[in-house]
Amino acid sequence: MGDSSQVGLVIEAESLVKVYRQGGVRAVDGLNLRVRRGEIYAFIGANGSGKTTAINMMTGALAPTSGIIRVLGVEQPRNRHEVASLIGVAPQEYSLYQDLTVDENLEFFAGLNGVEQGLLGERAGELLDILNLRGRRRTPVSELSGGMKRRVSIACALIHDPEIVFFDEATVGVDPVLRQFFWGYFRSLAERGVTIVVTSHVMDEAERADRIGLMRAGRLIEEGTPSELKQRHGVNTVEEVFLKLSGGVTVDG
């Protein structure tokens, strides 16, 4: 792992561009980004603003068209296997094996990430307690509600105790109480030194992040802590900052 991890940078993107072959859409257009260890960083933007594309390049699931992306000092996606077990991802879709039980999904993804069998039970039990899924361990995922699937997806992202976690729209379809709980949990992870990158188009969520990156048309149009942004634009909420910057265009969702 290069010098960057020593100075606390776990994600570095330079002039990152992604143009999709099909349709030629420029989904990410010159993204520069630095995320520090233990930080909660929130990408905020409308649907189609390039948040998921940016996350996919960080996780190594998608190759950039140009530019460089390093995660934990390792260039993605070329050397992604070196750091893959240090990264946890909860994609936008649930991304779970519907026919398998909660436990089986956890066991499968833990196995792929090299979690020792002895540690698995303890780790799974702990996560399922925190995420209030203890009673569902033997239930096939297909029989769970949307909110429960979301929690299982988060558990699968965390089962191997990763250093960086990416939550792509982790709180979509989650009720306000649970959302509150998620953010509390994210905060406790960050305090343990886990870096968390989330995407959201729910603005009040962004207020809870350490730093916010506002994305529009594949570009980072504004970045800073919630209070910095509000101060800079002389408004009271992050949502107002967003509305101001997008020229009054509202965000759906």
Added chain:
Amino acid sequence: MMIAMPAIVMVIFGLALSGEVKNIPILVQNLDVGYEAQAGPGVSISVESGADLAEALQGDDSLRVVTGSYEDGVTGVDDGDYFAAVRIPADFSERLYRRMRGEDVDVVVDVYVDGTKPAIRASILGAVGDSLRSLGDGGGLEVAQVLAFGGAEYSGLDVSIPSVMGFVLTFLVLLISLIIINRETAMGTLQRLYTTPLTAFERLLGYVIALLVLGMMMSGVVLLVGVVFFQVTVRGSFTLLFISAFLYALTHVLLAVFLSNFARNELQAVQLAPIIALPSMALSGMLVPVNSLPDYIQPIARLVPLYYGNRVFEGVMLKGYGVGELSGDLLVISGMAAVFLILAAMTVKDRIDA
């Protein structure tokens, strides 16, 4: 694709099945020495009825006649090179002549015939019978039939089970493999796998192993239903049959992993299986022997895995073949598996392809 598929299938079936059964390879040995007949006082005529019969057979479109010794023909039938061996006896002309003169002698032609293809067997016997009757008025003319493979005479079900097994392993293995692999994309699990340390090749191996187990279960069920409910016989070794089915299923699992690259959604995945399996069925010899296909289609038929699969499954189940007789076909299937493995390994993806 929805419009192209039925069109492609129909064209292939139409071309493949347009001809009747023809060019069935048989071997004929004419031992007939001819006969000098006294037609009247001082008048003798010479008859060469055996040669006439051989000529009539050669002129029959349904057959492709090779001449040689009957023993070679019998070996050839046993090895699957010919469907029948025909022997015209030395006294054929004499007996036929005397029969025509009203004497009570039988005129017998020996035919050693492969009974594992009832339609072909019927065509051959029909052709020999017709040719024989073209020489005389029919009475007392006999075809003495000996069935190959220990006198095995098979029912329609017996002879179709090997092909059904081949077809099930082609169609269902492709279909289910394509759907399962496609579900990784549809469910989003593939995207999560792309972020784990799992390499693309490891993922490929995972698919192959899991789908192979499924393929073996399917062929086991086909065999079980055949044996238990329909008393289908397996003349050869069960072990060899199992190994062959394993190899054949492997070939199609690998093909499916490769083809999964071309299916963008479940609908396309579901259509890819029949687009491969139905033409395979038409070209494999399952419906008409490959020899009977139009000349320009025959080379294509030899590229179809099911052609070799059918030969192997028929060989083991109906003819009692061992590894020796089947090594060539098994080698071709292995070669195809190797080609599909290379194609699959070359195209398996380690990240989102966009």
